[in-house]
Amino acid sequence: MSIKEEQETIKEKIKKMFSLSEDSASNEEIRTRLLDGGKVTGTNMCVLVCAMIIASVGLNMSSTAVIIGAMLISPIMGSILASAYASVAADYPLLRKHALGFVVQIVISVTAAAIYFFFSPVKEPTVELLARTSPTFFDVLIAFFGGLAGIIGQTREDKANTVIPGVAIATALMPPLCTCGYSIANARWDMLLGAGYLFIINTYFIFLSAGIIISVLKIPKMRELTEKEWKRRRFRMFINTIIITLPSIAAVFVMIQ
Template identity: 40%
Template sequence: MTDQPAQTGAAQKFRGRANSLGGFAARVAGPLGTWWRGSVIPSIEHRAVIAKVDDESGLTPRYAFMILMSAGIAVLGLLLSSPAVVIGAMLISPLMGPIIGLGFGLAMVDGNEIRRTAISLGAGVLLAVFFTALVVFFSPIKDITPEIAARTRPNLFDLLVALFSALAGAYAMIRGREGTIVGVAIATALMPPLATVGFGLATLNSTVFFGALMLFVTNLMTIAIAAAVMARLYGFGPKLTSRQSGVQAAIITTVFLALAIPLGYSLSQIAWEARAQRQTRDMLADQFPPQAKIDQLEIDFSSDPLTIRATILTPQIRAKAAERGEALLATTLGRPVKLSLDQFRVGTAAGDAEAAQLASASAREQASKERATIALVGRELAILAGVSPDAVLVDREKRLAQVRASPLPGATLATYRALEQRLSQAEPQWQMQLIPPPLALPLISFDDDEPDAVGVQNLALVTWAARRTGLSLTVQGAGNRADYVLTKLREAGIQAETNGSRNSDGPIRIDWAL
């Protein structure tokens, strides 16, 4: 009894279209078209298929609940970098239904169906993105894991995967092979990209946000269009004139080209990186004896210059291998290169190679800890400054971390200096620099010709603020007191000039020379 409304609605949609079955295939010339119209299309239960599409593409409480559960599982799998958990989210995600429903609505030129499935799809997307963003916001883990990074660089192959999967999914829906939908859900992976979009939103990482969004839009558009094509092929929708068919084909081609061009560029970039890694490995191998082995090779393609770190196990240490390698790689790759090369001597004794690999592994572990420390320092400094971690400048060699703080309500220069000192105590191996906004500078009070205790503290605060900001100062005052302040500031390397005169017995006022 509960299926009767769906069946009735399906019958109403189907009524008026029955005479147009095969409109798409009717334009296929020759015996193949005749066979398709006479044998294949009549074997399809069109009413049942439309009812099934309607049932799986509606906005229902069950649909919303499954979206939330799938999104939660997906974001936890991404944060834990667990492929098994991510696959679990793919299996229960209900997003495939509305997208295929949207394709059938386009094929049947049914405005009500398009609007209904678009609302269902849009609600599901918003639920997934904001729920995953909420989970990430309250999560103590906000690192970009390999599972997250894998969904931030879509390419042309992703479009082809979505295309083949969509054709398989639409065919399974039409021919009653529902079990195939499970495999299609895993192949297209609709929910993990949305969870990655939520991660990018929560962490304010535009690269992750837009990269994952591009992957989801690619999957969505490709599945919808491919489903529409399959629906037309199997006789769903009204008969079109030759002009209408041409317009439809032009729209489909334009959409695919609009997706394929940026994805093709991304694929070419990935191919260049793979070729650059191979050339780097070959170039480094040529710098050492044939017995040498490249134990580790890491390339940071996002840095400028290109940063390359390599570990070599070699029987002979080459003194200037890094300098020669930098020059050769810069010429070969066409980009400036900064090469960091760790060499471990390997002799002819049986245990030398194993000992060298152990030493290399220890060095890698130390480097990994160093990178983790750098990330932690950046996050801590960003939190104190009230900015994004991307705004923190970290110099690994100088062990310097610097950030320009945003104005905090009620904060003074003394507040920013105290924050910097607190973080410096927590990370004593690093030099922390918190650049404050140019707030009002304190007065320098005196006791006779020298600052009193408060004046000494204020002068030290002014000196700190001027060093951090790099701005010049103007000193308002006259007599020995002004000269004293000017001398102390200039001795600290700060550009300062006098500006006007005041009572030589009062406190000295200092302003920013903006």
Template identity: 45%
Template sequence: MSENQLEGGATPGQDTGDEVKKDFKGLIGSVRKFLSDLLEIRSNTDAAATKESIIADIPFKGHTSWILVCSIFIASIGLNANSTAVVIGAMLISPLMGPILGMGMSLAINDIDTLRRSLKNFTVMVVLSVITAFLFFYLFPLRDESSELLARTKPDIRDVLIAFFGGLALVIARAKKGTIASVIFGVAIATALMPPLCTVGFGLAIGKPWYAAGAMYLFTINTIFIGLATFLVIKFLRFPMVRYANSHRRRLIARLASITGILVMIPAGFTFYQVFQESLFKKQAQEFLRDTIEVYQFDGAGRYVDNLTKIEYADDGTSLIEVVCMGDELIPENVINTWRTQKNQYSRLKDAELHIIQGGKDDSEEKFTYVSELYEKNKAELLNKDEQIRLLEAEVASLTMNAGKQIPFQAISAEAKANYENLAGLGFSYQIQTDFNKLDTVPVFQVKWKNGVSNNQKEADAKKMLGWLKLRLQDSTLVVKEVE
């Protein structure tokens, strides 16, 4: 044996290894202590004061009711005027958050009396908010569907995450000794409880219940996930449970609170799953469109109208991807079939239907309908009335320029020349007419007869041509006019 082994029983290499292990353990311990000091919140929590402040915000009467009515009016005016600043102001003064925190806290600490008061006041607040918003939009003469309103009709995965993490931030701020007021204000803005309720009233006032349903769905998401976040934080902070003198009653209340908490979590989890699946579907649909229709090169006047793209998700396998192309150029069928094959390569798009609506296959009325839809969808994002008018005029001018190409004019003119020997020329256009009650677009054929044809013969041929054209084109509104 060597001298080192005899004297110390260990080699220099073993000493080095032990020192490295000791240093590594010390580093891990330091990191753990740093993270504990950084993220630990229990030691600085005032459970009694937090519970007292949350319970104090639950009652809804007197001053609170008037504050709610005023905030609803302010939010409705802001949504109607498409003013983000006004909407934010309404969210800051809204008292809706109190009962939601009360419900989450009462479930966490088995306080059935607080839960009952929270539910009662929450229901009254919601009903009063919807009625107030409905009356405002029903009686107010201006009812533009602003982008601020439409943004509250279609919740997605981001709304779920905002509500949940906003609720976490709010409860943590309320639980801290010396409440952080700026966090409370920020959460009030981020979770946006007031605008969806105003949008519910707006949808009911203008007779569009699907707007109201979408907005109420968003409000429900916000409520459930703020309450869920409150429940989880209160449980994590180990707030003392409410104790009852009667042990049987205490066990019953605990079971009821636990069951209610589970029932709240079930729709929350289901909602999150549904919205998450829809988000993934729309993401793949956008990727598919970027790889296909958006890169397709039209040779003529055709173009893809991305603003009219419709992506609808349904968990029953009836999802839809619908794209609209305007102009007289048709996309070849083999290209569309290739797109359908490419669509099936996306895992979430296999069962979705792909509809390609092309201008050359649509009649005039359908095209003008699409222009109207395009106008309605874009006007919420336009800055002023002049820009809205410019967009509509540009689209109508584009349709007018191609109006003559919406029927097989070349084939019609060839058949007319073969059937009517007195015909010298044929033209076609759409004519806009009105009786000052409604506006109609009438297809008009202009015919020019050869010189020397008698008036009787012209009338007979024109009548015969009119009947033939109506039958040939399946359009009873056709008009045949003679031109010199």
């Protein structure tokens, strides 16, 4: 075997090793999993409120273990992945449905947290609360690669997905929302800005990474976009990414100095 043939063989092995299509589920299975996970049902809402109260107690008492438990039972990430699927599939009615459901979940979550912190006798912000108010570029990396891991786990042929729990802990969607609730209940608007920004970072980069993987898997679309539409969409995504990322980069430089 020549050197060129050996190089080609190595390339093929590496390509196969990192191939996403090797053990991916069918398009129908992926669609069902992601859209079912994004449903806003009465059960999900009850679980969401319970998760928010648990996370709020954990933040209020500075208990990392309790916060992790709340993140594991929260259903809020499902709406982000479902929205990413609908966006890539160019199914705009479906996108609006899941985006609206996500907004409803945010409102309910922040309201539940605000009510808890309003009545809580512990008013001083704990270390765990303050930790959610100063996002940096490292949080961007965690959200992006956590989102990649999450959507890859959801699109595998093996239904026993052990990735999502770890992603739920790493990307931490619940604690920033709880911190927003604390900020509103105690009129700490400086904390509200930082916690809200961290939640935006986590949400956006999970959505972005999920969209990338779903695009790579070439899921069926409701309609094919024209080249002009694709360019406009890519440009908009690029601009949004820059706008959302810049403050976090600045925060890193401030932290280093």
